[in-house]
Amino acid sequence: MWLEIFGYTLIELCLFFVFKYGVKRTLDYTWYCTLPIILGYGLHKVIEHEKQNVLQEKAAQARRAYCPPPGPSLPPPDRPLASPPFLPFDRSPCTPDHSLEAYDWYASTTFVVKASIGNLTLIDYAHAAEGSSHSAQPSPEVHASGLPGYSTPHEPLHETKFRIASVTKLFTVLAVLLSKETIGWEDAITKHIPELDARSYGEVTIGALAGQTSGLGRFGYVGDLSFIPGFNPVQLGMGVIQEPLPGCDPFPGGRVCTRSEVLDMFNHPAYWPHSPNFGPLYSNIAYNLLGMALESAHSKPFDRIIEDLIFDPIGMTHSTFEMPKEPKSAVLPQKGAQWAVPNFGNFNPAGGLWSTPNDMLVFLQALLHHKLLSPVETRKWLQPRSMLPTLHQLVGAPWEILRPTDLDVRASRPINLYTKAGGVAGYSSFAVLIPEYDIAISISAAGNTSDAAIVDILPLVVKPLVAFADHEARLQATTKYAGTYSMPESNSSITLTLDDGPGMSITSFGVNSIPVLERLAKLRCATCDEFSARLYPTDPDSLRAPRETWRILFDGKRPNSTFADMDCGSWNWGDPWRYAGLPLDTVVFEFDGEKAASIELVGWRTTLSRAK
Template structure:
């Protein structure tokens, strides 16, 4: 049990740090003419650096982004050899593993039929062995099931004798079903019995479920079978009924749409365009940049799930060997700390990459700013292109939206609030996280000095920060969290002193939180501050 800080004041001075409570530092910005004070998100000069990339002349791509549901930016480029008479942002690309977002969203929308922690054996008949009872829907979704990556469709035997000779492998016998992988070349699709036989093969049984993460396409094939069983219809029809049809995604499906057209290979291109069949749940969709952006917007705007369900979904499921990466369901979570923001800190990027021969795509959600980005690429150098475009776009859009959030917060909240009893509070903005309180008196008592004494931080190293809290409350009245922090903090082992999340709600008085402040909003600006613990309301001057 964590000790209350006033019982151990000598410890508090070393454990409180200039370390924000997890979550957004400010409310996400919006695009509105009266509030947009930062100019264009990305101007055309940004793209001059792309002309030197070796892939630019033979690659087609579409990029589109939104902020709080409003278009923030779009750009498209097409290789003249693949030119079409429609917008590239409305043209179909193969999105590969970005399909996994659709699969997990369908599972979450099927909560009455599929339990997140249910064993997969509840929905997939024929799986044999006790280990399968330990493989849950959650572990399959979060890449911790212990399953291998691709099954027999990824076996090198399909690459021919030249690969075996290169690696000095023994001569192959005819022991692998000639289906699914070969289906990419027009050969038959594996039967349901052959699929289950794969999962029961000793070589492909899950190993130590709960370890990992280890990327598995097979895991999502099982989720697709579970969705079909739970709904009594094909997996493809489930995705249509639950997602693509409600959102009106005319350019998204498991077959190419003749209406919108697609970026397709020319003779000599080694691109995958065939039906993925049993592998549809893991990578079979075609979509456009604009359609994918609609899905991302629907996620962040809680179109399908409740706000709390969305927040639970946008959480890591496990960690990787990198300090800047984690794994979700199906998210590949990046936490760069080098982006050009006023207050340097990790920015959480919830992404999913798709990558198959000829095509690459990225879905990117940045919840802190309510930003969504869709990138589609097609070409013989698709992999190099997508890995250049992803950071390039993020490195421009994050500073823009961070600056916009700060400017809009300054206009909305910064100022002095007072009453007639010599009580004032001054909300300001500096280079630190969130907002700050630079002056605070209650009936003439200097509360900044009093609070620094309470938490054991010298006043010259003490800062009261303000961060949004309880986003579900943000309507006319907004709840914000006061955080009592050091301005400067000594280095500590593994950031041990960075424990802002531990110290929230440390103090209450007659049941009310000392660290809670409420803004009353009128016509887009804060007009009053309410301090529940002090039973005081202050009016903006």
């Protein structure tokens, strides 16, 4: 981009002056060189800046041009065709991980990251903190997955227990959903724990407890300042209380409250719920009540319920609520560190589970692939329960739903991440589902700064994994669906292509020599230049079946945004026209092996064959 004079770049001319007149004389007339270079460089930067502005505006216009329906843009990749570039998680066992070493927490944190698309594990990464009993030993070995990693002197970290803290809440709610014959989502908690004060708890439902909208506080007795040795209330302007709390459930490892003491706490006015269903307030003691309701329904201890309903059916053989008895089987604190290791007692339903990274990935894949709940029940569970004052987060039961818009996907849009974070002293974890791409991610960490570690690690995993999955989904769609489908004798055809927009573009569509797109555009009072017809996989239950049902979205391009994006109402545009009872926006792919062989245009009662 440098400007040229008589065929020479400005840098070449300056070098000529140096060689001909020497450095001194050249420096005496520095401005001869520097001014043109500065001007040339400045012009170059202006041009580059303008190009970037144009590209960004085009990208913004492309994003505004389409309004895809809720759900995935394309089916998830069945089997990734390439190896993903997962730096900093893709390395040889003997190579130092310099990119992660830059983080302050790296040396002192033991962590494992596992991630998969479908049943294929793509990330299987382990790091042991310096000086820990699981300190990594460089080895040429690789893990059973075939991916490089570390071997350890004891149990491999992938088979070593970490406390997963509040990720336990997923298991508690799942157990409730699996107990639907005895526990209803809209049941009042007083139905299952009748000792609770009916006036205060009569309208607190199982669903409100699970979705963090019960109005209950966070901890109950746990963490109360009166339990902290040496705490002086005068420092906060408070007087000394002469009637102390019961000395139970002060912290993990303290005396566990009896059932009677627990109920006394919940029935004390200081702990009553406030305005149930008003909005989310994170509550651990809400999950204590869910655990008690489960025990009442099943007449057995909470840990046995989780074992019978979840661990045993899917083979989670290394997960437990018991404090590990064998030091080598778990990541435990180094000498002097105060980590939350003892049994959680009444708080087990809120955060007491120990599990291995391998078990956690098995659990997340079981959710994605409906091994415990049906597809309908799973989708219902993933729905948000309340909103937050941010555009990118929603609250589920107990899902913490993230909706980032800056991920590297071809058709820019929010991507739903169904996450659950957990954190107690010494341990932090993340469980993540991304159903659109069939992605499961487990992050387990232990260390004094493990909470900072998982927050930094999450985007390092999600961003490249989603970008890779999006690329693979597009490659798969090109092979599996794109092309021209026709019936030559009737002069009918439809052509499907993949462009930079969401779903698949219908670039031409004619039946019996009639230009269908043009006629449908007129029904929408739009010209063909403003009209868009795109296919989306809106019936996920049919995917990977011999017949897949997709929906055409008849859309009009919209170059300008409107108040609250009110011009994007695609969820309200489906099934716009029918003829003699059959929908014009529905098509059915039929397969021959891995590829679509034909497409049925349901409303036209016509089937077109794919060109070979």
